[in-house]
Amino acid sequence: MIHSVSMIRSIDLPADEAAHVDFHERLAAVGLAAMSDRLGIPELATTAERRRSEWTHDATRVCEAAIALDATGRAVGAWVVEVPVRENTDTAYVQVLDPPLVAVAEADALHAALLADALAAVRRHGRHVVFTHEVLTEVVGDPLSPLVLGQDGDRTLDEGAHFTVVDHPPAGSTIPVRSRSGTVSQSDRSVRRMTAAGFAPVQIERFSVLALMSPGGGGAAPPGSRVVSWVDGAPKEWAAQLADLYSVFEATVPTGGASFEPETWDVARLREAEATARASDVVRVVSAIAEGRRLLAFTLFEQTPGSPVVFQEHTVVRPEARGRGLAVAVKRANAAHLRAVSPDAETVCTWNAVENTAMIAVNTAAGFRPRAFSVLWELRLEG
Ligand SMILES: CC(C)(COP(=O)(O)OP(=O)(O)OC[C@H]1O[C@@H](n2cnc3c(N)ncnc32)[C@H](O)[C@@H]1OP(=O)(O)O)[C@@H](O)C(=O)NCCC(=O)NCCS
Known part of the structure; x- marks a missing residue:
């Protein structure tokens, strides 16, 4: 055939x-x-x-x-x-x-x-540099933490999980990924396929899902700051700050050492991204935390109207404001905002690098459960 x-x-x-x-x-x-x-x-x-x-x-x-x-x-x-x-x-x-x-x-x-x-x-x-993602069927447990694997506390894998955890792979059967967070098993079909094609594993990502069943609480901003939320295009007063936060995201999100450069955003680029979403019938549901005229953090959901599935896109906190609970606060605020503007939403999906334990801790607290793991692969073409 x-x-x-x-x-x-x-x-x-x-x-x-x-x-x-x-x-x-x-x-x-x-x-x-x-x-x-x-x-x-x-x-x-x-x-x-x-x-x-x-x-x-x-x-x-x-x-x-x-x-x-x-x-x-x-x-x-x-x-x-x-x-x-x-x-x-x-x-x-x-x-x-x-x-x-x-x-x-x-x-x-x-x-x-x-x-x-x-x-x-x-x-x-x-x-000359090619990237692709492939979903794993076998995840090598060690050294990923139980939190990342969804097996912390009394939690076990969900029925819908699309992976099995291999705890003791045979010696010599695993390949370390470039990010240094985890290894992949040569007995996994996608690993065999990609290594045969000359690709190298760069980074393992966790795909997780949140069922939006409970009404949930709103997100309170820490003292001295406030939550601002909108749908679709950023209000003019926040556009420059939001574009800057995109650049901060690009510069600080873990990339596992993949051979690509962070993007730099400005208002024109933000407006282009918003216009592309609008033309593609994608609604952007955004919340941010403002301190005076400055945005310290933002998070974004994207949804096609009527679809039960929502995509958790960027979340970022300015480096100097991290570790104070702003990520949790802005995500809670946006979940409440989503419930208010989109009653169709049932499930939120997100991808996180396994080394991004801060983001995975935030998501676990919000109720996200791991569904699958994928690998970012890179190939350098000669000539
Ligand atoms: C991920 C990010 C948004 C977290 O922001 P933050 O404001 O520091 O997060 P919070 O203060 O709300 O902390 C969230 C939780 O992570 C924990 N945490 C923070 N840094 C951590 C770290 N390096 N390792 C493990 N846990 C960490 C905190 O203890 C907290 O957990 P707790 O509530 O149980 O104490 C921020 O680091 C960031 O902007 N990173 C770059 C962009 C990025 O990676 N975005 C996500 C891409 S998918």
């Missing part, structure tokens, strides 16, 4: 609307099947409308994709390549979407073929 795979490519599509609609719908269907398999939450998959809109409106990257068809014309996999055009102009981000439609040996061959085809596109763009 795999030998007769053929590709349809976004760059080869004719200029008519119907061809683009059909391509994006097929790509979204493959993404949905892959996301349901890896994380069990179909809503995490990018919809056809959202991807198309982001490709059109996001001026910070150029994107392309290809869909693999078997001999019967059935879509069996896909890849998406994103090429940043402002910072990190030697890099590209690749996503291989391979739903479990074929037998294991064939699945490995299909994944390898999709990745190789995506890397050819990366080369065509003249990029």
Whole structure:
């Protein structure tokens, strides 16, 4: 079946609307099947409308994709390549979407073929540093803390957890990740696939989920400060401060030593990001903590109206204000704000680097439970 795979490519599509609609719908269907398999939450998959809109409106990257068809014309996999055009102009981000439609040996061959085809596109763009994420099925327990693994206190893994913890992997069977926080096991399928393709593991991330069942309390700002909240675009008075907080986030979020540079944000960039979200029918629910005219912290949820799934995006506290409970306060405030503005919201999803124990402590206190772990992989292409 795999030998007769053929590709349809976004760059080869004719200029008519119907061809683009059909391509994006097929790509979204493959993404949905892959996301349901890896994380069990179909809503995490990018919809056809959202991807198309982001490709059109996001001026910070150029994107392309290809869909693999078997001999019967059935879509069996896909890849998406994103090429940043402002910072990190030697890099590209690749996503291989391979739903479990074929037998294991064939699945490995299909994944390898999709990745190789995506890397050819990366080369065509003249990029040499490639990043991708893959979800683990086996997580090596040591040295991750019980808090990170969701096994602290009397807590055990949830039924919906999409991973198993390997406590005593055979000697020599693990590879340390570049961040120095954790190792990956060569018996994990994704690890075998990625190392075979020459990629190195950079950072392990925890994917966690919060059920928004309880009404929850609001978030009180510490004395001398106040909470400010809004939906969609930042009020003019806070735009410059918010852009600056994005730059602080970029400069201080743990990246595990991955070869990319932090982005610098200004108001123009913030307004572009807000406009892209609006054009893609994504609502931004924001809370921040202000001390006088200065914002000390902010946090952001993104939601497509009507979807039960909300994405916890950036959370940041200015370095000089950390350790005083501001992250907890601003997150509580935004959860209350979300409940007030979006009664549809049921589940919040978030990704955290496993070494970001401060953020994981905040999220655990808020009720987040680990659902899966993924790895950021990096490859340097020669030539
Ligand atoms: C993560 C971050 C938002 C935390 O902000 P903060 O205001 O210091 O957090 P808080 O003061 O509310 O502390 C939260 C909890 O983390 C704990 N904590 C703080 N630093 C810690 C550390 N280095 N290791 C372990 N726990 C830590 C605190 O003790 C507190 O737990 P407690 O309430 O049980 O005492 C802040 O460090 C930051 O902006 N980092 C850079 C951006 C980032 O990584 N964002 C998250 C990306 S997913």
